[in-house]
Amino acid sequence: xxxxxxxxxxxxxxxxxxxxxxxxxxxxxxxxxxxxxxxxxxxxxxxxxxxxxxxxxxxxxxxxxxxxxxxxxxxxxxxxxx
Amino acid sequence: xxxxxxxxxxxxxxxxxxxxxxxxxxxxxxxxxxxxxxxxxxxxxxxxxxxxxxxxxxxxxxxxxxxxxxxxxxxxxxxxxx
Numbered sequence: 280x281x282x283x284x285x286x287x288x289x290x291x292x293x294x295x296x297x298x299x300x301x302x303x304x305x306x307x308x309x310x311x312x313x314x315x316x317x318x319x320x321x322x323x324x325x326x327x328x329x330x331x332x333x334x335x336x337x338x339x340x341x342x343x344x345x346x347x348x349x350x351x352x353x354x355x356x357x358x359x360x361x
Numbered sequence: 362x363x364x365x366x367x368x369x370x371x372x373x374x375x376x377x378x379x380x381x382x383x384x385x386x387x388x389x390x391x392x393x394x395x396x397x398x399x400x401x402x403x404x405x406x407x408x409x410x411x412x413x414x415x416x417x418x419x420x421x422x423x424x425x426x427x428x429x430x431x432x433x434x435x436x437x438x439x440x441x442x443x
Contacts, residue, residue: 307396
């Protein structure tokens with residue numbers, strides 16, 4: 280996976296999850312330093328409809344396998360705690 | 362919420378999420394230092410069937426509102442990164 284490509288893709292995510300992966304809004308999870316495999320499964324759950332969320336579902340729609348891997352690698356690479 | 366009561370309730374959670382809230386198994390999320398409100402909504406999603414998971418659904422079944430608040434407070438209180 281390519282965390283740099285993930286960073287480029289993650290611009291829109293920062294609005295809720297924070298530019299350092301610590302979310303600005305208490306309802307949304309911190310992502311910095313989270314487990315890569317968990318992040319991948321969560322993104323796919325939103326993409327594939329296993330998880331339904333008014334904001335995350337549209338965000339995840341259309342992401343390719345590479346996008347998912349890169350986004351997960353990027354957020355997992357951020358220093359835990361921001 | 363009562364993080365101490367949450368700790369007492371969280372014994373079974375440690376098996377996957379780690380005694381310090383850093384999960385042992387890459388597929389499962391780290392919980393230490395996560396946002397309280399997000400943790401509450403995730404636990405409730407499993408309890409109320411919004412999220413379906415072979416392991417988490419039975420774990421969350423039957424938790425009271427107080428249990429949910431205490432568990433969320435406990436894990437949120439753990440030092441991020443373990």
